[in-house]
Amino acid sequence: MILDTLTTVILSPLLLIQAIGVRKAALRLPEATGPRNATCGSGPPLRVLIVGDSSAAGVGAPTQDAALAGQLAAALSSHHTVHWHLIASTGATTPTTLARLQAETLPAADIAIVILGVNDVIRGGPMPRWLRTHSLLRAVLRDRKGAQRLYISQVPPLGAFPLLPNPLRWLLGRRAVRFDMALRTALGHEPDTRYVLLPDMLDVTDMAEDGFHPGPVIYATWAKEMARQILSDGPV
Template sequence: MSLTLKLALAPLLVAQAVATRRRAPRLPEAEGARQGQVGEGERLALLIVGDSSAAGVGVATQDAALAGHLTRALAAEARRRVHWRLVAQSGITSARALELLRRERAGPAQIAVAVLGVNDVIDQVSPARAVRQRAALADWLRQSAGVRHVVFAPLPPLHRFPLLPQPLRRVLGDDARRHDEALARWAATREDVSHVPIELALGPEHMADDGFHPGEPVYRATGEALAHFIARRLITETAP
């Protein structure tokens, strides 16, 4: 969508955004422990940081959320004893995620998984600024939490979110694609950062009741895809 058309639609988009926020049910973050260990073998310390999708909004427990699926799949595929910690909060942007990590004094960890970006899109943070904020996040994780590699999950396809009306759905979807493309280009310039593209089915049956947050099938697919990437690219290929 062109900038001219986007500006022309601005009053409608703002009205749709306000109405959507008002009618959307407020779902809680998933209950359950936000740290633990799973599996057997050599120790692997994993830190998961992010927004509501990392916090498990849309499912009842962390076992059914991203953290549960990711850590179980990683322990099984990598044959490691995964010590994990989740630092996540609904509504945070990439910039606020760094503030949260500093406040929580997260770490140490060997690998970090970041699930961020939707709130950058909603708050109309530019892709370039969001990349700078993710770079600051990755640098802090490397320097202050001992992380050797940061894995960024992709932004979801907002143009397929059932809650969003048109043309708001299309506009946010276009913005999300630009953010994800910028994230991928930046990650490709660094050896200590990865962007993992994931194809997701996002029909109403895959989503939470609010039509905006992931349902258990999305958390499972995302967690397993990230675990496969970490096990194959960051553990197997770098093993002595």
């Protein structure tokens, strides 16, 4: 961490130029179109709440059916009557998502899925404060939404994102790894919480055309792994 801090200070002019360049050049893709709540399938009811950032919102997929939420609901629907609800937006951070959950009236959920971290890493806030906020968000999902089981997705490996130039990619990648390791450690003390690895994103052809978001193939793989964990855990 000390090395990263020193490197950031030394390279700060270059990093600033690169960050501005990425923002100007980045292709801005829309969120996936389609309903953000629906019911599908047959079997015992399962209420699913998905919260998060642009990846949760399906950026990189044309519709919610091809994005994470829709594909997850489809994967669960052969075993359950799935009532799913999506709360996600581009640029969302853990603090903004927590505020939104506290402010909005949402249906109760049996399980909650959290896809956050990339914007917290990019914006440069301190990791301890982020961990505290993430813990508060999990508490809200349990206490106010009734979630009996939480599935927390891995913080994306920014060091593998082709959009980002080096050394910016290197520094953000190291920071993302630290955030992810700390989160995974914290979740290890919560028996109702599961940590879910992301699919391998190193194949550029499976990413969205902006080089930053998943494409439909990655969303499908991600949804199948999420569904596998949910079903293997049994009834809630």
